[in-house]
Amino acid sequence: MTEPSKVAQDAPNSTNPRPSRRYSLIRVLILSCCCVLVLFFLLTSMAYYRLNDFETALSGIATRSLPEIVRTGQVYSQVNELSYLTERLANTSTQASRRIAYQEIQLKTDGLVDDTVNKAMDSSTSGYLQAIVLELGSLNKLIEQHLQTQHELNIHVVDMYEFLDSAVAESLQANQTSNANDKNQAAVDNWALAASEIIALAGKGMTSMRLNQIRNLSQQLAQRLDNLLIVSHQLPANYALRSEQLRKMLLDKNGLLPLKSEQLRIIGRTTGHSNFVRNLILDFAQLMEFQSFEYHRKVIAESERISQQVSQQIRLLGLVSVITLLLLIAVIYFVQQRLIKRLKLLNQNVLSKLVGQDLHEEITGNDEITDIDHSFQFFTEQIDAQKRSLQLLSLTDGLTGVANRRALDERLENEIVIAARKQWTSSILLLDVDYFKAFNDHYGHLKGDDCLKQIVHILRECKQRNTDFIARFGGEEFIYILPDTALEGAKHVAQSILEAFSKAKIPHAKNPQGPFVTVSIGITTFNHNIQNETNSILINADKALYQAKTKGKNQFQIYLNNNNPDSVI
């Protein structure tokens, strides 16, 4: 065991090179926390914005697209109604029903026009609508004209039959009353017949639906009327007048047959025009249907896109949350590894130190935990050092600085064991300062202490080997342990001590032996054979010392195994 010495106070932050880069725990923890927080924030904000977008899109669909779809569908159905109403208009037979039908149409078209004005429709749609409105107007006029003509025609027909009734019947009557001769009567009959035939023909013509038939009929009637006129020349003047009247009625510009032609032409135009309008409306309906379908398709595509986006976002969010979870687990693991484990290690180190086992496991890294570890190490070292120094202190004699009784007992035990093991002989020298009490009485205790110190100094000088051990046995007694030293060697050492003392010449006025301090030494040896017990060795050494003392002091005596100690000078 080495001599107790001052333990170097090793501060933790000395100039030793750091093992690795410093990752401050605080920073690391803050970083991980921030990481988690940021991810969490990212996640929530992503979710929030996506949900927001989705909400906007949905509300867009609900407030714009769906109503728009409904509206275009409504427009389409309205246009279909328009088609039906147009048919009704084309088939009206009185002016009143025509007016009613046209009013309804106008209502419908007004509604449609308002609709297109409200929603900015493209130019072709409004163009169509304008065209439809215009053409419906002209169709209405045509039908009005047709009904008017029909009406006039009916009046003319009635007139014609009235003529038949009045003129022909009259002439027949006149014939009967007058006293005309047979020839005249026959002529009148002829005239009446011809006139009737003409009227019948004209009446038949009214049922015709063919313009060229009417034209042929007109020619036929013209011829017949000419004949009628010729016939009427043979008759009184009023007959000619009547013939003219009939001609006018039938063939004049506003006559029956031209009117019938006009009617047929108008019917033709009306059919053509209503075909025209119907196709226009059909096209418009198709355009509306197509636009509605397109819009519908766009909305579906849009919502599909949105739902795709949403599922994408869901996937993304899922991914991000999984990542966040993994990161969280990583952080926890990280914390566990770097923090918890190392703290546990630290704790273990501390505990082991407390228990006394110095199982210092190296803690990796370079941060607050290693700081604690190093601090702890430092303090344990401090404590160890203090313990050592305390221990040392407990084994040292305060005054002289040599080992004390306790240390001696320990050492002696040790030497006994070693001697047994190594099979060697060791010796001890028990020294006693001669007449020390008198010295103390004479010089005072302080001087006495000084003397002891000097004595120790001398003894130390005499120490020949490092393994030799000096201890203060009592007030003025010292022991010298000489391991692996037989009797001869011990005697030699004792002798050199005596000589050292006489050389030192420490003044001692009250020493009867001389004016200087002297000592008496008792020597004994021990090994595993002879004796191996501390007490007995000391007793034997004491016996030898007593011998030295009784034989005159300032000498050494050896303890031998029998009761007759050999005294040697």
Add this chain to the structure above:
Amino acid sequence: MTTCLVRFCSITFSLLLLCSFLAQAANKNATLIFAAEMNNIEHTDEGSYPELATLLKEYRQQPQPTFFIFGGGSLGPSSLASFDRGAHIIDILNTLEPNALGVAKREFSFHEDELSLRAYEAAFPVVASNIYDPLNLGQLDGLATTAVLQQGNIKIGFISVLDKSVVSEYALKRVQISSSQQAIEKYAQQLRQQQVDLIVVHYSNPLAVIDNLLTEGIIDIAMRKDEHFHLLEIAKRPSHPNNIFLTEATNVAVIDIKISNTPPKLSVDWHIKSLNNMTKDPAVNHQVLKYSAHLSKLLDEQIGTLTTELDTTRLNVRTQENPLGNFITDALKSFSGADIAIINGGTIRGEAHYDANHILTRRDIAKELPFRNRVVVMEVTGGQIIQALESGLSQIQDVKGRFPQVSGLEVTYAADHPPYERVTAVKVNHQPIDTDKLYKLATSDYIAGGGDGYAVFKQSKKLNYNNQMTRLIADIVIDTIRRQKIISPKLEARLVNSNATVDPMDD
């Protein structure tokens, strides 16, 4: 002395009068005006109905009786006709008062029943001599088989025959066309028995037998107009002097007829009169303008700019790949999501030439695509496509409307091969065609129904497609142009004639 002179003069005068009267009783004179194929009233810079009205008035004011026979070919196609099914033509004709109208192919533009309606609206007989309607077990409703036209003391027996090709070209589902020759011979005999002075036959497709009938005296005058005659081989031009043949769109024939009783002889002398640069009759012009004004707002709407020159004349769309044909089929293909698209060149009727940077209006497209055809999508095999192409390429020399315009196909053909053996290679979207593979084909309902000889598609399965709203092809094209705003259709070697030496214009 003077009384003697007066008496002598009056006697000679009356004798002369008597002679001339007798002579006139022996000779009958008339004028016959023949016009036809006036389906588009909007060509206001060319001679049309207003000018014809002026001409008719001129002749009708003269003492000599004037007949006016209209040779049909006018109820369609035009943008206005697609709306009112040709009613406006009948209305205008009513003002002109023809003695008869001979039905030609285009009268069937809106199919049989619409023609019946028009016939009822007409102030004149609508004559078709070789039609059979199974519904009536006879003539189509409203039409006349023959007509006896009388002006003054002349009676004309009028016959009008159609060619069988009208059934396939106009996709007629009901009526049948019987032999022209037989009809002519039968009715000529019938009419002669009704003491007509001459028989006039109107026909609208080349009919070789006419010359013979004229030579044999079975018929007296034959009339035909074909404004696209210049596209055909000259060999088909009629040879008989009484076989009146008009070839210019704005020409009419003025025929002087002299019938002498002793000896019975008919002399026919005719000349061509151009309606261009004649004055327009104000009443008819007003009528025409009023009709033209219909839809003007709608039709004048501008839809896009055409950056390249474009020609849609008959020869150009019916004998070779046409850029507009490419554009239309591309539009159909993308609208319906099909693999390929085919339409017949005859769908394109504009007969127009557009300069570069022409601004297209709805009117232009309505003119080009006046028929109300809709898109149909079908599933067809590669083999059927090849058959269809053979069908379409079989009458190139006759400049027929069946010539295909395509999208998604690259066809190589040899025009000098016999018909139905002309296709040499076909690629679908740059891959050689697989005859067993099923392809999605977009086409018009006319073709899908087997029109223009495309019978191969009649049995194919019709597919539903995205935009099932049956949109008119014209509207689809208008939408496409509107969307792209600037279009530059061009030739893309979709239909390549491997021997380009065949030129239908060669003699």
